[in-house]
Amino acid sequence: MIGNLDAKIPDGPLADKWTRHKDHSRLINPNNRRKFDIIIVGTGLAGGSAAATLGELGYRVKCFCYQDSPRRAHSIAAQGGINAAKNYQNDGDSVYRLFYDTIKGGDFRSREANVYRLAEVSVNIIDQCVAQGVPFAREYSGYLANRSFGGAQVSRTFYARGQTGQQLLLGCYSALCRQIAAGTVQMFPQTEMLDLVVLDGHAKGIVTRDLKTGKIDMYSGDAVVLATGGYGNVFYLSTNARGCNATAIHRAYKRGALFANPCFTQIHPTCIPQSGDYQSKLTLMSESLRNDGRVWVPKRKEDCAKAPNEIPESARDYYLERKYPSFGNLAPRDISSRAAKEVCDEGRGVGPGGRGVYLDFADAIKRLGQETIAERYGNLFEVYEKITGENAYEVPMRIYPAVHYTMGGLWVDYNLMSNVPGLFVIGEANFSDHGANRLGASALMQGLAVGYFVLPYTLPNYLAPQIGKRPETDHAAFKDAEREVRAKIDKLLLTSGDCSLDSIHRELGALLWDKCGMARNAAGLRETLGKIPALREKFWREVRVPGKGEDFNQSLERAGRVADFLEFAELMTTDALERDESCGAHFREEHQTPDGEALRNDDDFASVFAWEFQGNGQIEKPKLHREPLHFETVHLTQRSYK
Amino acid sequence: MNFKLKVWRQQDRQSPGKLIAYEARDISPNASFLEMLDVVNEQLTLRGESPIAFDSDCREGICGTCSLTVNGEAHGKDHPGAVCELYMRKFRDGETITIEPFRVGSFPIVKDLVVDRSALDRIVQAGGFISARAGSAPEANSILVPKHESDIAMEAAACIGCGACAAACPNASAMLFTSAKVSHLAHLPQGNPERESRVIKMVERMDAEGFGNCTNTYECEAVCPAEISASFIAKLNREYARAKFRRSVEE
Numbered sequence: 001m002i003g004n005l006d007a008k009i010p011d012g013p014l015a016d017k018w019t020r021h022k023d024h025s026r027l028i029n030p031n032n033r034r035k036f037d038i039i040i041v042g043t044g045l046a047g048g049s050a051a052a053t054l055g056e057l058g059y060r061v062k063c064f065c066y067q068d069s070p071r072r073a074h075s076i077a078a079q080g081g082i083n084a085a086k087n088y089q090n091d092g093d094s095v096y097r098l099f100y101d102t103i104k105g106g107d108f109r110s111r112e113a114n115v116y117r118l119a120e121v122s123v124n125i126i127d128q129c130v131a132q133g134v135p136f137a138r139e140y141s142g143y144l145a146n147r148s149f150g151g152a153q154v155s156r157t158f159y160a161r162g163q164t165g166q167q168l169l170l171g172c173y174s175a176l177c178r179q180i181a182a183g184t185v186q187m188f189p190q191t192e193m194l195d196l197v198v199l200d201g202h203a204k205g206i207v208t209r210d211l212k213t214g215k216i217d218m219y220s221g222d223a224v225v226l227a228t229g230g231y232g233n234v235f236y237l238s239t240n241a242r243g244c245n246a247t248a249i250h251r252a253y254k255r256g257a258l259f260a261n262p263c264f265t266q267i268h269p270t271c272i273p274q275s276g277d278y279q280s281k282l283t284l285m286s287e288s289l290r291n292d293g294r295v296w297v298p299k300r301k302e303d304c305a306k307a308p309n310e311i312p313e314s315a316r317d318y319y320l321e322r323k324y325p326s327f328g329n330l331a332p333r334d335i336s337s338r339a340a341k342e343v344c345d346e347g348r349g350v351g352p353g354g355r356g357v358y359l360d361f362a363d364a365i366k367r368l369g370q371e372t373i374a375e376r377y378g379n380l381f382e383v384y385e386k387i388t389g390e391n392a393y394e395v396p397m398r399i400y401p402a403v404h405y406t407m408g409g410l411w412v413d414y415n416l417m418s419n420v421p422g423l424f425v426i427g428e429a430n431f432s433d434h435g436a437n438r439l440g441a442s443a444l445m446q447g448l449a450v451g452y453f454v455l456p457y458t459l460p461n462y463l464a465p466q467i468g469k470r471p472e473t474d475h476a477a478f479k480d481a482e483r484e485v486r487a488k489i490d491k492l493l494l495t496s497g498d499c500s501l502d503s504i505h506r507e508l509g510a511l512l513w514d515k516c517g518m519a520r521n522a523a524g525l526r527e528t529l530g531k532i533p534a535l536r537e538k539f540w541r542e543v544r545v546p547g548k549g550e551d552f553n554q555s556l557e558r559a560g561r562v563a564d565f566l567e568f569a570e571l572m573t574t575d576a577l578e579r580d581e582s583c584g585a586h587f588r589e590e591h592q593t594p595d596g597e598a599l600r601n602d603d604d605f606a607s608v609f610a611w612e613f614q615g616n617g618q619i620e621k622p623k624l625h626r627e628p629l630h631f632e633t634v635h636l637t638q639r640s641y642k
Numbered sequence: 643m644n645f646k647l648k649v650w651r652q653q654d655r656q657s658p659g660k661l662i663a664y665e666a667r668d669i670s671p672n673a674s675f676l677e678m679l680d681v682v683n684e685q686l687t688l689r690g691e692s693p694i695a696f697d698s699d700c701r702e703g704i705c706g707t708c709s710l711t712v713n714g715e716a717h718g719k720d721h722p723g724a725v726c727e728l729y730m731r732k733f734r735d736g737e738t739i740t741i742e743p744f745r746v747g748s749f750p751i752v753k754d755l756v757v758d759r760s761a762l763d764r765i766v767q768a769g770g771f772i773s774a775r776a777g778s779a780p781e782a783n784s785i786l787v788p789k790h791e792s793d794i795a796m797e798a799a800a801c802i803g804c805g806a807c808a809a810a811c812p813n814a815s816a817m818l819f820t821s822a823k824v825s826h827l828a829h830l831p832q833g834n835p836e837r838e839s840r841v842i843k844m845v846e847r848m849d850a851e852g853f854g855n856c857t858n859t860y861e862c863e864a865v866c867p868a869e870i871s872a873s874f875i876a877k878l879n880r881e882y883a884r885a886k887f888r889r890s891v892e893e
Binding site: 049052053056067068069070071072074076077086088124126127128129130131132133135136137138139140141142143144160161163166167170173174175177178180181187189212241242243275276278279280281283284383386387389452453456498500501502503544546547551552554555 | 654669670672673674676677678680681684687688690691692693695697698699700701702703704705706707720723727729731752753756758759760762763766767768770771772773774775776777778779780781782783785786787788789792793795796799800802803826827830832833
């Protein structure tokens with residue numbers, strides 16, 4: 001049914017593609033825009049900026065989020081910054097360099113045209129955010145300040161203390177609020193999308209549950225935009241918010257949307273290590289800390305139990321500086337994470353369970369003074385002290401990698417439309433821009449780029465001929481989807497075993513973290529594929545979900561999400577097994593260079609793996625479609641940060 | 643560690659609520675307050691009792707979702723910080739802990755410890771923005787902002803919108819919340835064109851939502867997880883008076 005995947009990349013030289021595409025895209029006149037209902041699910045940077053901008057253009061937007069306010073979407077927790085090729089530092093940056101760093105950082109597993117467009121519009125984002133009143137850091141002159149970030153040799157990151165995501169999201173939320181007040185956007189907070197309605201092959205609506213009352217509703221639209229974020233919580237412990245989930249994109253996948261590169265999950269190197277089983281989430285310490293902090297472990301295992309201050313300089317192994325002299329502590333995330341795992345596997349880890357490495361600020365404090373360090377990272381040091389009870393100005397922080405971001409997501413073309421016409425997917429929920437590894441400060445850039453400056457241009461290409469085709473919600477396709485949603489809820493509430501929801505989710509997470517985490521191999525992945533169905537059966541047999549459906553029922557909310565994770569985990573593992581190479585965050589132990597770096601296989605795997613759901617009721621092995629990646633501008637090289 | 647909990651249980655907005663006693667056993671001192679509640683909820687569920695409804699999301703103090711009053715203090719005693727950043731090592735073993743929702747007339751109870759804070763969204767919708775159309779922004783460095791002003795704007799903009807200020811205030815005033823947004827935008831040149839209409843509309847909305855007025859008790863500042871200074875309330879009053887005066891002169 002699905003033929004060759006056409007990414008619809010425009011012709012012409014790389015640098016002209018986006019301009020040419022815009023010039024030839026469809027337009028919808030202002031009087032007609034209000035005849036279109038656009039459904040947007042999610043209010044993070046991507047969804048929020050898209051809703052605000054489309055509302056401003058005159059479309060009728062219905063915007064949904066599971067949080068009690070759109071301002072609470074998880075973009076809010078991003079700390080470090082947002083990249084833009086402004087070259088304000090005169091240090092050699094350009095659109096091309098940001099493009100090149102991003103495509104290289106992604107280990108050559110993303111599309112040139114998408115990434116170039118991202119770098120191109122990055123400069124407009126900063127202009128837009130400043131105009132909205134985002135209080136970016138400034139120099140004494142009043143000009144905008146920049147900092148450097150992992151995977152780059154220029155300073156192109158804009159930031160607002162350690163709360164850049166918060167400030168960008170609040171800027172975007174304020175723009176959204178303006179449209180809500182203007183009546184162009186109708187906001188549905190605490191409303192979760194539970195299914196996608198596909199009618200004659202087109203996405204034309206969603207089924208939702210009002211989380212406050214439990215009421216199931218249906219909404220029809222001329223197009224559906226998913227901006228529901230990533231699936232990192234499949235691992236149970238991650239830096240994602242508790243509510244982050246894959247339900248919307250997984251439902252869309254089951255309705256025919258292809259899921260691309262699900263095995264590309266980013267493990268962030270600088271998180272606070274886990275302290276016990278009760279732990280509900282992991283907390284990120286911004287990567288920006290690596291600008292001034294030095295990462296080390298003791299050279300000898302025997303020193304690991306000693307207080308860090310008692311370990312002399314000569315007995316410390318600054319392993320990132322040693323292995324990657326030109327990037328040092330700023331080596332990209334996947335490389336830094338694996339290096340930490342490696343030293344811990346050697347028994348040289350520190351802290352509880354030996355799963356931790358030091359991030360030491362002593363030299364930076366000596367060089368710059370505590371005041372400067374506090375100015376740069378004060379709030380992060382406070383967070384660290386709250387969680388661990390330790391003062392990082394005096395003793396080094398302990399950090400360990402944790403699941404942080406998912407590069408995979410629903411497959412989309414250059415217009416950000418999935419293979420299901422009318423279904424657009426933006427932000428972390430799609431797969432499009434980060435390849436096999438995302439560089440720091442690029443997620444915020446992607447979220448705002450698409451919402452403010454891409455989707456408003458590409459959406460009309462689909463919409464223009466769709467005028468007057470919006471169905472009513474009494475159509476059979478809506479009723480069927482609604483019936484399925486209700487049946488699933490009823491089934492969840494019928495369970496009354498002895499297992500808690502969290503215990504099964506934790507079990508799934510531990511399995512994936514162990515076999516499908518920082519390092520993977522075929523045997524482990526096959527073993528995991530054998531275990532997931534059993535865990536799924538255990539869930540449906542033994543889990544206990546209290547309460548009823550027509551109520552505020554947080555257990556039921558979470559149960560539905562865990563049920564979807566238990567299906568999605570199999571897809572992710574299948575993809576990890578099928579991609580028989582190492583690239584970026586996907587490290588297959590069978591494929592490494594003599595010194596332990598990821599070894600790509602461009603001949604066989606320079607392609608996007610897009611999976612089609614198979615099965616009717618039962619989960620069967622999904623069908624693989626490949627979209628070859630064509631590199632016309634960049635030369636594929638072994639990624640080196642030495 | 644072991645604790646005795648007294649938790650506010652209330653089925654919905656209409657039903658009466660009351661404090662119910664629970665026990666939290668074998669809790670790690672390194673667990674967060676919300677993780678302690680997760681453990682209690684897991685046990686309640688497996689015993690066939692209904693788990694305690696409470697709000698949380700990011701669990702790192704930035705999203706503003708969590709909203710508990712612990713022993714009478716909004717977000718508990720480890721200020722500054724949201725209740726998700728409160729750790730059990732801050733309590734005595736065996737201590738009795740009373741947990742209630744944020745008590746504000748304008749925040750109706752949804753269930754147990756969960757309240758509806760949409761009133762805060764409506765205050766922002768009334769005018770807490772700069773009307774900058776996507777596409778019309780000038781080059782970012784063409785707008786210079788003195789670092790000092792920018793820093794003050796950032797301090798105000800750090801508000802996480804949790805509503806603890808109103809919960810802690812004897813008058814259930816949301817003036818710290820409103821003043822933070824007004825001050826953030828009033829300190830930036832970009833915010834100037836809408837400066838007067840913004841403050842007037844936001845204050846009118848705040849009053850219409852039923853929030854009280856400030857009588858300088860500073861409880862809001864004491865519990866604010868984002869350390870928003872109560873001096874911004876003075877700024878709000880100044881901005882409001884200035885706007886009203888300018889309006890009256892223009893009329």
